[in-house]
Amino acid sequence: MQTPLSPITNVVELLDTGNDDAVAAMFAEAHPADIADALERLTPEKRPAAWLHIPKDAKGEVLSELNEGVFRNLAEELDNRDLVNAIKVLDTDDIADLIPDLPESLLADVLFAVDTETRANLGEVLSYPEDSAGGLMDLDFITVRDNISLDVVLHYLRLKTELPEHTDTVYLVNRANQLTGILPLDRIITQRGGDQARGHMVESPVIFQILDDEEQVAKAFTDYDLISAPVVDENQKLVGRITIDDVVDVIREQAEHDIMAAAGLKEEEDIFAPVTKTTGDRTIWLAVNLLTALLGSWVIGQFEGSIQRLVALAVLMPIVASMGGNAGTQTLTVVIRGMSLGTISRGNMLNVLKKESMVGVLNGLIWAAAISIIAGLWYQDIILGLVIAAAMIANLVMGAIAGVCIPIFLERMNIDPALAGGVALTTVTDVVGYFSVLGLATLILL
Amino acid sequence: MQTPLSPITNVVELLDTGNDDAVAAMFAEAHPADIADALERLTPEKRPAAWLHIPKDAKGEVLSELNEGVFRNLAEELDNRDLVNAIKVLDTDDIADLIPDLPESLLADVLFAVDTETRANLGEVLSYPEDSAGGLMDLDFITVRDNISLDVVLHYLRLKTELPEHTDTVYLVNRANQLTGILPLDRIITQRGGDQARGHMVESPVIFQILDDEEQVAKAFTDYDLISAPVVDENQKLVGRITIDDVVDVIREQAEHDIMAAAGLKEEEDIFAPVTKTTGDRTIWLAVNLLTALLGSWVIGQFEGSIQRLVALAVLMPIVASMGGNAGTQTLTVVIRGMSLGTISRGNMLNVLKKESMVGVLNGLIWAAAISIIAGLWYQDIILGLVIAAAMIANLVMGAIAGVCIPIFLERMNIDPALAGGVALTTVTDVVGYFSVLGLATLILL
Numbered sequence: 001m002q003t004p005l006s007p008i009t010n011v012v013e014l015l016d017t018g019n020d021d022a023v024a025a026m027f028a029e030a031h032p033a034d035i036a037d038a039l040e041r042l043t044p045e046k047r048p049a050a051w052l053h054i055p056k057d058a059k060g061e062v063l064s065e066l067n068e069g070v071f072r073n074l075a076e077e078l079d080n081r082d083l084v085n086a087i088k089v090l091d092t093d094d095i096a097d098l099i100p101d102l103p104e105s106l107l108a109d110v111l112f113a114v115d116t117e118t119r120a121n122l123g124e125v126l127s128y129p130e131d132s133a134g135g136l137m138d139l140d141f142i143t144v145r146d147n148i149s150l151d152v153v154l155h156y157l158r159l160k161t162e163l164p165e166h167t168d169t170v171y172l173v174n175r176a177n178q179l180t181g182i183l184p185l186d187r188i189i190t191q192r193g194g195d196q197a198r199g200h201m202v203e204s205p206v207i208f209q210i211l212d213d214e215e216q217v218a219k220a221f222t223d224y225d226l227i228s229a230p231v232v233d234e235n236q237k238l239v240g241r242i243t244i245d246d247v248v249d250v251i252r253e254q255a256e257h258d259i260m261a262a263a264g265l266k267e268e269e270d271i272f273a274p275v276t277k278t279t280g281d282r283t284i285w286l287a288v289n290l291l292t293a294l295l296g297s298w299v300i301g302q303f304e305g306s307i308q309r310l311v312a313l314a315v316l317m318p319i320v321a322s323m324g325g326n327a328g329t330q331t332l333t334v335v336i337r338g339m340s341l342g343t344i345s346r347g348n349m350l351n352v353l354k355k356e357s358m359v360g361v362l363n364g365l366i367w368a369a370a371i372s373i374i375a376g377l378w379y380q381d382i383i384l385g386l387v388i389a390a391a392m393i394a395n396l397v398m399g400a401i402a403g404v405c406i407p408i409f410l411e412r413m414n415i416d417p418a419l420a421g422g423v424a425l426t427t428v429t430d431v432v433g434y435f436s437v438l439g440l441a442t443l444i445l446l
Numbered sequence: 447m448q449t450p451l452s453p454i455t456n457v458v459e460l461l462d463t464g465n466d467d468a469v470a471a472m473f474a475e476a477h478p479a480d481i482a483d484a485l486e487r488l489t490p491e492k493r494p495a496a497w498l499h500i501p502k503d504a505k506g507e508v509l510s511e512l513n514e515g516v517f518r519n520l521a522e523e524l525d526n527r528d529l530v531n532a533i534k535v536l537d538t539d540d541i542a543d544l545i546p547d548l549p550e551s552l553l554a555d556v557l558f559a560v561d562t563e564t565r566a567n568l569g570e571v572l573s574y575p576e577d578s579a580g581g582l583m584d585l586d587f588i589t590v591r592d593n594i595s596l597d598v599v600l601h602y603l604r605l606k607t608e609l610p611e612h613t614d615t616v617y618l619v620n621r622a623n624q625l626t627g628i629l630p631l632d633r634i635i636t637q638r639g640g641d642q643a644r645g646h647m648v649e650s651p652v653i654f655q656i657l658d659d660e661e662q663v664a665k666a667f668t669d670y671d672l673i674s675a676p677v678v679d680e681n682q683k684l685v686g687r688i689t690i691d692d693v694v695d696v697i698r699e700q701a702e703h704d705i706m707a708a709a710g711l712k713e714e715e716d717i718f719a720p721v722t723k724t725t726g727d728r729t730i731w732l733a734v735n736l737l738t739a740l741l742g743s744w745v746i747g748q749f750e751g752s753i754q755r756l757v758a759l760a761v762l763m764p765i766v767a768s769m770g771g772n773a774g775t776q777t778l779t780v781v782i783r784g785m786s787l788g789t790i791s792r793g794n795m796l797n798v799l800k801k802e803s804m805v806g807v808l809n810g811l812i813w814a815a816a817i818s819i820i821a822g823l824w825y826q827d828i829i830l831g832l833v834i835a836a837a838m839i840a841n842l843v844m845g846a847i848a849g850v851c852i853p854i855f856l857e858r859m860n861i862d863p864a865l866a867g868g869v870a871l872t873t874v875t876d877v878v879g880y881f882s883v884l885g886l887a888t889l890i891l892l
Contacts, residue, residue, distance in 0.1 A: 002653040012793055031650075033669035040789050043797055065669075154635065163632040166673060168614060185631060186609040189600065204477075207448040222698065223479035223511075225691040227612060227673060244690055245671040251694065252668065255701030256783065262708070263779040264772075271784050272797065275804040279812075282776055282805070286813060289772045293765040294820070300761045301824075307760050311750045314760035318746070318876070319739040321764075326710075326735040330728055333709040337702065338717050343486045343513075347458055351489055351718065358721040359728070366725075367732060374740070378747075430764070 008038040015046055024053040032061035040070050043272045048077045059086035064094040069270035072101050080106055088113040093138040093246070096125040124239075133217050134210035136250065137231045137240030140164040144197065146172035146180045151193035153183065166243040168227040172197060179207065179230055179238040207232055208242060214250050219342070221247045258340070261419040264288075292423060296321070296430040303438035306446055312379045313441050319371060320391045321433030325426045327363050328399025331356045332425050336407050336417045353404045360400030364393035387444055391436035395429055402428040454484045461488075461495055470499040478507035486516050489718045494523045505532035510540040515716035518547050526552055534559040539584040539692070542571040570685075579663050580656035582696065583677045583686030586610040590643065592618035592626045597639035599629065612689040614673040618643060625653065625676055625684040653678055654688060660696050665788070667693045704786070707865040710734075734869060742767070742876040749884035752892055758825045759887050762834050765817060767879030770841030771872045773809050777802045777849025778871050782863045785853060799850045806846025810839035833890055837882035841875055848874040 008030050014022045027035055035054055039047050039062070051074070054062055063071060063086055075083060087095060087110050095114070099107065099122075111119060121139050128134025141164055144153050153170065157163065170188075172181040181201035191200050206220055208231045220226065221244060231240040256267040264285030273281075300307070300317070307314050335352065338344030344352055368389035376385030406424045407417035454476050460468045473481055481500055485493050485508070497520070500508055509517060509532055521529060533541060533556050541560070545553065545568075557565060567585050574580025587610055590599050599616065603609065616634075618627040627647035637646050652666055654677045666672065667690060677686040702713040710731030719727075746753070746763070753760050781798065784790030790798055814835035822831030852870045853863035 002651070002655075010793070031670060037669075037788060041791065041794055043794070157632075157635050160636055162636055165671070166614075167632055168612075168673075185635070186603075186613055189603050189631070189635070190606055190608055205448070209448075222694055223483075224477060225611070227614075227690070244673070244694075248668055248690075248694060248697065251697055251701075255697075255704070258701070258705055259708075259783060260779060262705075263776045265776055265779060269780060271780060271789055272794075272801065275801060275808060278801070279805050279808045282773070282809065283812070285776070286769060286773060286809060289769060290765070290813065290816065293768040296768075297761050297765055300764070304757045304761065308754060308757045311754045311760075314753050314757075315743050315746045315750065318764065318767075319736070319743055322739040322742075322876075323732060323735060327728070327732060330709045330711055330731070333706060333711060334715060334717060337705060342483060343717055345487065347456070348487055348489070348718075355718065355721060355724070359725050362721060362725045363728065363732060366729070367736065370736065430768075 008034050011038050011050060012042060012046065015042075015049055020053060023050065027054050027058070032058045033065045035062045036065035036067075039074070040067055040271075044073055044077075044270075044274065047074050051078060056085075057089075060088075060090045060094075063087060064090060064098060067270060068101050068268035069266070069273060071098070073270055073273060075101070075103055075106065080109060084109045084113045088118075091138060091140065092118055092121040092125060093136075096122055096135070099126065100130065128210055131214045132210065133208040133212040133214070133231050133242060134240065136214055136217060136246055137208075137242050138164075138246075139240055141228075141230075141238075141241040142167060142170040143173045143177075143238060144170055144183075146174055146198050148197055149193065150188050150191055150195050150197055150200065153197055154188055154193065157188070164241075166228055166245060169202070171230055171238055171241075172201065173238055177238060178236045179232050181205070182230065205229075209234070210239065215254065215340075217242060218247055218250045218254065222251070258336075258418045261416060262422055264419065264423075288423060292427040292430070295427060296434055299431050299434045300438065303442060306438055306442045309446055310384075310441060312375075312381075312384060313438060316371075316375055316384075316388050317434050317437040320388065320395050320437050321430045323367055323371075323392060324395035324399040324429035324433045327360065327396050328403045328425045328429050329422065331359070331400050331403025332407060332421050335404050336421055339407060339411065339417070349404075349408065353401070356400045356404050357397060360397040361393070363400075364396035367396065368392040383445060384441075387440045388437060391433065391440055394436045395433045398432045399425070399429045454480050457484050457496060458488065458492065461492055466499060469496065473500050473504070478504045479511045481508045482511035482513075485520070486513055486717075490519055490523075490716075490720065493520050497524060502531075503535075506534075506536045506540075509533060510536060510544060513716060514547050514714035515712070515719060517544070519716055519719060521547070521549055521552065526555060530555045530559045534564075537584060537586065538564055538567040538571060539582075542568055542581070545572065546576065574656055577660045578656065579654040579658040579660070579677050579688060580686065582660055582663060582692055583654075583688050584610075584692075585686055587674075587676075587684075587687040588613060588616040589619045589623075589684060590616055590629075592620055592644050594643055595639065596634050596637055596641050596643055596646065599634055599643055600639065603634070612674055612691060615648070617676055617684055617687075618647065619684055623684060624682040625678050627651070628676065651676075655680070656685065661700065661786075663688060664693055664696045664700065668697070704782075704864045707862060708868055710865065710869075738869060738873040738876070741873060742880055745877050745880045746884065749888060752884055752888045755892055756830075756887060758821075758827075758830060759884060762817075762821055762830075763880050763883040766834065766837045766841050766883050767876045769813055769817075769838060770845040770875035770879045773806065773842050774845025774849045774871045774875050775868065777806070777846045778853060778867050781850050782853050782867055785857065785863070795850075795854065799847070802846040802850050803843060806843040807839070809846075810842035813842065814838040829891060830887075833886045834883060837879070837886055840882045841879045844878045845871070845875045 008026055011023055039050060042050055144156060169182045169184050171179055172183055174180050181198055182205045183197050183201055187200040206224055206229050208229055210231060210233055228241055228243045230238055233239050253267060260267045371392050372385035372389035375388045376382050402425050407421050410417045410420055454472055457469055485496060488496055590602060615628045615630050617625055618629055620626050627644055628651045629643050629647055633646040652670055652675050654675055656677055656679055674687055674689045676684055679685050706713045817838050818831035818835035821834045822828050848871050853867050856863045856866055
């Protein structure tokens, strides 16, 4: 790849050896996104020093490219005036994105520093939920009246020295500023200039309402291969435009969220945040896990007598619990992904449950056979092998059922399945795994 | 949202009640991506019936929108001639994407059915790795000579009735077809027609080499907000163009891969694949898990005597193993994400290890205190509480260290950390957890 600008390499070493000029020279040639990457790779104490070497006119864009956690940490360290100057020159939608992460003391300064028009626009954008089409849109787009010819449109565009970024279409509006159509740029170029603009509009345009959810927006952009799309209010008035670059960020953040949430982490985690902060952030997750682990231990505790008489149970019970957890997690992952991609819905949920239960039964039979042979040989006890085998079948079927039902239940309760699904599932499979091994053994063997 | 075309709802019910005309009418009005979604929601035995109602000219695009697993299952069921007719009209890059998933018997038919030019192009695209810039590019783009004026470019474009999809730039080439610059469409419109085209080229263009990795391509598109970018060969000759819609698919697939791999699943899993196929696909993962679980059990087995004398150990040891696994998974997730986003690299790896170990120590102290009180009260035994506490600290520190080192090691061994990291980590924390509880107890208490 030939990058637009020189890559950034050894910032740490250059800063450590006091070679500040080299850092400044490198930053002067670099893309803001690459400078932001470099800052994220530094430990927090080194970031303010690196910040000083970023060219003035790149600082704002660097801030808007930073991971949220890193931005918050950095914003606390930097000089307020420096920050405000960097932020105030950004586009309205970029400023709006930074505002939720600004220290309170700075918010008023930023709003005071921007010009009147930007302040009014910010007020509008910030009034929409961050995760809606309204929160995602920018306000910079081109509209033309819908009763003119392509030549007039072209002439109008020629009067501008440049078009807003990612302009692939212009919007046709009527006198009331209501959106009446979308005109692709390439048709302005390729079609006969005398033609009416409205004769060359996109045939089935995708138009978003202000309150459309950003996940819905992302899916539409992906499915229909969009570069940009208009946003209208309830009166069909054109209020903004969503562009693919912001949608790509949404897609990446959603993916990061799903991956990080499964381990109880936030997607904007700063890898080099202070130890105490990181420990604090992770405490709740471990506390929840301790409670669920205690539940499993309580079940074991009910069978202390059985374990004392047949210590093999203590050796074998974690295998059953673990296999149930793993098989169940496979079902859970498939179901959560299916729900989030829309493949699984109310209409076919029963089919999923039926299928996954059958997989659970089949897996149960396979691994019951395996474990009964292993346990039977290990302890020279066929009945013990059969008891563990029965527990294995029970737990794998339970894992499959829980893997389907838990995300459905969590979604109904408005709890994020990506966050809580795994813990809930392994709690079920641990409890059922221990209980079935110890309970069956107590009934049959002791 | 106003979708381009009517949404698809109750296909299952309509098919079940024999209302085939309604299905055909719905499909006639729908976007191919929505039809593909509908097929994915059907059970496999219903898909061929639904396929018959898809309009002829939409069939190809529906196929290229399908999840790979669903496509493979469907391709086996359908009439070969029908499939070939649907595929042969697609763009070269779309055909190239489908080819790896085609049944062997069909491959020759498809290559025979396409026209000579497409066949030659297919040969070229298929000669590059699927996950490279060459595998991702399409061959449909606009080039102009680099010594002409903007007016001449505009005139040339006017001669075409339409431009290739997502054309935001035209490429300037010299006599040898080497790329010399990129000219944005909007500058052709807004700048003075008499100007030389090369005076208005993009200042620092991103240009890909054929063998650039698709992850690198995705990162560049995200970082530099690209809509399209050219691909050149080693002689700087222009060979193709990558567009954002294909990059979005790459980003989504990578995210799906990372999420699914963590549970030992493939990203193209068909939710409604036959039970035996699904069970087979998941067997290896469960077999690996059984082996690792047996390793944990073997450790426990070494201390059977200790457990028999102090059965509380069997009750408490899963808590220590589980807490180590959860804390370690948090570290592991952060490190894998950091490595895949480029935030963590050789240069700052030691900082990460140092920090995560400190977090492990701090977490260890917190949860050691908690568990010593719980265990002490539960069994009225202070020394037992202290033994479990010491084991907890050891395992949480071990979890943190393993969370950093395992992904580094796996990456060096060319094993996907997203796939194997979790299993490897919990094996370590299970073994260390059991061993530290039982070993310390045997030394100190018994």
